[in-house]
Amino acid sequence: MKVGEKYIIHGYKHNGKLYKTWDEAVFLGETDAYYVFGNNKTEVTKRYGKSWHTKESAVMFYFKNEWFNVIAQLKKSGIFYYCNIATPVIIDEKGKAIKFIDYDLDLRIFPDNTYKVLDKAEYEYHKRKMHYSDDLNMIINYELKELINRFNNNDDVFNSDVIKKYNDIYFNLLKNE
Numbered sequence: 001m002k003v004g005e006k007y008i009i010h011g012y013k014h015n016g017k018l019y020k021t022w023d024e025a026v027f028l029g030e031t032d033a034y035y036v037f038g039n040n041k042t043e044v045t046k047r048y049g050k051s052w053h054t055k056e057s058a059v060m061f062y063f064k065n066e067w068f069n070v071i072a073q074l075k076k077s078g079i080f081y082y083c084n085i086a087t088p089v090i091i092d093e094k095g096k097a098i099k100f101i102d103y104d105l106d107l108r109i110f111p112d113n114t115y116k117v118l119d120k121a122e123y124e125y126h127k128r129k130m131h132y133s134d135d136l137n138m139i140i141n142y143e144l145k146e147l148i149n150r151f152n153n154n155d156d157v158f159n160s161d162v163i164k165k166y167n168d169i170y171f172n173l174l175k176n177e
Contacts, residue, residue, distance in 0.1 A: 001027050001091065004173045007037065009098045011086070014130040019047045025060060025098055026173060028166050034063045034157070035091065037098065038170030059166045061157045062089035062098055067143035068107075069100065072163040078111025079160055083147055085140055103132075103140050107147055109158070115151065117144065 009022035022044050025037035040057040054073075061070040065088050073080045085105040089098055104123035109115040127137060156162050 001030070001035070001093070003027055003029060003169075005096070007091075007096045007098050011084075011100060011102045014101060014103070014126065014132065017047065019102065021045050026170060028059070028169050028173075031156075033065070034061045035089065035098075036061055036166050038166060040170070040174075057167055057170065059163050059170070062091075062100070064088055066146070067103075067139060068147045070147075070157045072157070074163070074167055079163055080111065081107070081109035081151075081158065083107040083109070085144055085147070105140060105144055107144065107151070109151060115148070 005027045007025045007027060009025050010018055011020040013019045022042050024039050024042045026039060028036040028038050030036060037060045038057065041053050041055065043051055043053050045051040057074050059072045063069060067085060067087060069084050069086055069089065071082045073082060083106060085103045087101040089100050092099055104119045104126055106118040107115055108118050151158050
């Protein structure tokens with residue numbers, strides 16, 4: 001993977017169906033633990049055809065071995081984080097796509113360092129409908145706790161200096177296109 005390469009994002013559900021796509025993610029770098037991508041005002045399309053554009057730039061961390069991803073949204077009022085409980089990412093080099101299975105539970109973190117777990121009812125519904133195993137349920141709940149612990153411990157992906165550094169890399173790449 002090369003810095004500046006463009007990818008698309010494919011979010012799937014447990015049943016293997018594509019449920020949401022993002023039309024652009026620019027590769028910004030990687031560590032042993034995760035890949036970093038950026039985008040700005042990108043188009044998001046749901047499986048049923050509804051689409052919209054995000055309103056701000058974002059720095060996205062897709063983990064190689066953890067069951068979550070972290071999206072830092074750089075809004076005028078501060079950095080908001082939208083964290084998805086999802087399988088470790090698969091990077092499809094041939095198709096230039098970032099792929100993961102989303103498991104509904106989300107963690108929303110606000111600039112004042114408060115947070116809220118979202119979509120609990122959706123998770124319970126899909127758990128029943130798609131027959132999540134007990135092992136899968138245990139992994140999902142463990143990973144949500146791990147994600148909250150990382151936030152509380154100011155992990156790199158929740159560090160505003162790290163977010164701003166990658167956001168600067170993203171906009172510098174755009175200038176040089």
